[in-house]
Amino acid sequence: MLNQSESLDLVFQALADPTRRVMVERLTRGPASVSELAQPLDMSLPAVxxxxxxxxxxxxxxxxxxxxxxxxxxxxxxxxxxEKWISERRALWERRLDRLGDLLAEEDD
Amino acid sequence: MLNQSESLDLVFQALADPTRRVMVERLTRGPASVSELAQPLDMSLPAVxxxxxxxxxxxxxxxxxxxxxxxxxxxxxxxxxxEKWISERRALWERRLDRLGDLLAEEDD
DNA sequence: AGATTGGTTAAGCATATACTTAAGTATTGC
DNA sequence: GCAATACTTAAGTATATGCTTAACCAATCT
Structure with a gap:
């Protein structure tokens, strides 16, 4: 079994390649065979x-x-x-900016 | 200027490393200097x-x-x-599953 | 049975990644 | 001025990544 961090390594690494993102996009439209996945890609089948x-x-x-x-x-x-990892960080950052805004508002009093 | 795909390459590649994710997490709690970022990390400063x-x-x-x-x-x-790239793919996939569900429901008629 | 289709395995290669150590350069504090 | 701090630059190395070609295997079609 993989821990959370190792899973995130693998997922982000997988998404970091344009060819693989094209493959994922194709698969969001439904299942496909290996050769169907390979068809629009300009590389050998083993590479796919x-x-x-x-x-x-x-x-x-x-x-x-x-x-x-x-x-x-x-x-x-x-x-x-x-998605969850990213949205959690973004939420944290935005909460921080809000608190900062509050502090600045208080200072105006 | 970078196109969208190249940007996504770089972002996902950046997030694919646990050290870099720790650095991002630290920065969601507020700005930091290089040595502050380095402090919890078990590697040389140039590596950081x-x-x-x-x-x-x-x-x-x-x-x-x-x-x-x-x-x-x-x-x-x-x-x-x-985040947007991921959520769009997931939404597409879920819409597809919904349509599939509808089709199966129709067949029951 | 023989040819075709769909995929697999293996080996090799060029480039990229994730570090290291050693040495150098600006600030800043005393 | 001198030392400590906060990086910065450069060079080297080991492993990983993204391909390639060649050869192979197992279903399916005719």
Missing amino acids: VQHLQVLETSGLVRTAKVGRVRTCTIDPKTLSLA | VQHLQVLETSGLVRTAKVGRVRTCTIDPKTLSLA
């Missing part, structure tokens, strides 16, 4: 599969092979993990 | 500065030097950029 593995070990994507075709889907829980 | 540079070129952090001390603050706009 390597990106797919990064997405899979990050937890962002789940895959299952039926016959000879591997079907890929998004796992939105992992996407939320990253 | 290198991380700081990654955060700065990603746009997540802004710094300004006054006298001999460099003060660092968060730029929440960049944090929102990443």
Whole structure:
């Protein structure tokens, strides 16, 4: 099992590549096979599969092979993990700015 | 000027490192100098500065030097950029699941 | 059965990342 | 002025990342 920080490492690392984000975008429109994912991408199939593995070990994507075709889907829980980390920091920062505003207002009294 | 995709590359890449996330967390509690940022971190000062540079070129952090001390603050706009990308994908995926649910419900008629 | 499709494995390579130590440069305090 | 503080610069290194090509395997189609 991975701890929270290691998971975030993997998710943000996975999202840091434009090819992988294109793959994620494609998958938000529904499941796809490996070759469907590869079709718009300008690189070899093994390269696509390597990106797919990064997405899979990050937890962002789940895959299952039926016959000879591997079907890929998004796992939105992992996407939320990253979203939550960011929104919490932003909230903290904004609360701080509010407190700062209050302090300045008090000083005007 | 950077395009949207390149910005996202840099932001997610910046957030993919636990040391840098700790630095961001520290900065959400208010501005800090380089040595204050370095203090809880178990690495050399140049290493911290290198991380700081990654955060700065990603746009997540802004710094300004006054006298001999460099003060660092968060730029929440960049944090929102990443948050927005994720939430949009998640929304898209959830809408898709809803439509799928509707379709299945119709089939029951 | 033989060819095609869809994906996998392995090996190699160029560049990027995450550090390190050593030495240097401006402020600032005494 | 001299020392301490707060970085800064440079150079080196080990590991990771993002590809490539070549060869392989296992379902499916004809």
